[in-house]
Amino acid sequence: MKILLTGALAYDGLGSEPVRQDVLIDGERIVAVGQNLPKDGAKVWDVSGLSLSPGFIDAHSHNDWCAVSDDPIPGFEPFIQQGITSFVTGNCGASAAGFEKDSPYLSEVGGGTFSLDDAFKPYGSVEQFFERTHKKTPCNLGLLIGHNTARASVAGSANRPLTEDEMQRMMGLLEDGLKQGACGISLGLMYSPGLYAPPGGAESCRRALPQVRPPAYRASKGGIQGVHGL
Known part of the structure; x- marks a missing residue:
């Protein structure tokens, strides 16, 4: 199952300033991080207004x-x-x-x-x-x-x-x-x-x-x- 998280303020865990971007998850793996990622058959979750970071x-x-x-x-x-x-x-x-x-x-x-x-x-x-x-x-x-x-x-x-x-x-x-x-x-x-x-x-x-x-x-x-x- 693919899930596309959109609109999150994403922290990379390396100390960089957060960037608003999308995260594509396929099964148990993050397969892409970037802006305006294609849906590619994924279920879209709009998480605008929330922050996202590595575990x-x-x-x-x-x-x-x-x-x-x-x-x-x-x-x-x-x-x-x-x-x-x-x-x-x-x-x-x-x-x-x-x-x-x-x-x-x-x-x-x-x-x-x-x-x-x-x-x-x-x-x-x-x-x-x-x-x-x-x-x-x-x-x-x-x-x-x-x-x-x-x-x-x-x-x-x-x-x-x-x-x-x-x-x-x-x-x-x-x-x-x-x-x-x-x-x-x-x-x-x-x-x-x-x-x-x-x-x-x-x-x-x-x-x-x-x-x-x-x-x-x-x-x-x-x-x-x-x-x-x-």
Whole structure:
């Protein structure tokens, strides 16, 4: 289905002055922007007097937990109504993917703030997260893989350093998540179980992100590291 929006004051998102022009949408894609575009069989919506811009990006979101629910639409609707169409999710160390699916600690993944529904528990990997959410989520998602999620799945909320085996398993989850499409790693050092990571624990996670440098959320060759700490 084609829709032609006419008469809007359009902002390009690059800082330029807005220009009154038309926008042609074909299915899920914007295919043309300009003045006096031909109808070309499109349904015309006159939006004169309104402003039009690219969708906004929410760079600190937990909507990955909405995305894995049976019906994610209600969780996204309030954001869409505010013009937000893209999300960086998995923040504060708590992602809805990147855990051992057979872990005995699944009830502790999410740190008590978020929880996995029964339909999601057979999954666990970032790859499976995107497979599950791609078609039913109405917005664009980028996922940070949560240190707390990975740690909780190998050792629960234990207030102690990880054993060598647990550390290797946790690092394996983080590295696999990056290979499978996560855009970075998030740390929540004020939340359980990230709170119990010893000094240097954050540095261990950074080894999975070559060339990442502070401050938090700086994009680099290796990905993004988001830190929510004390």
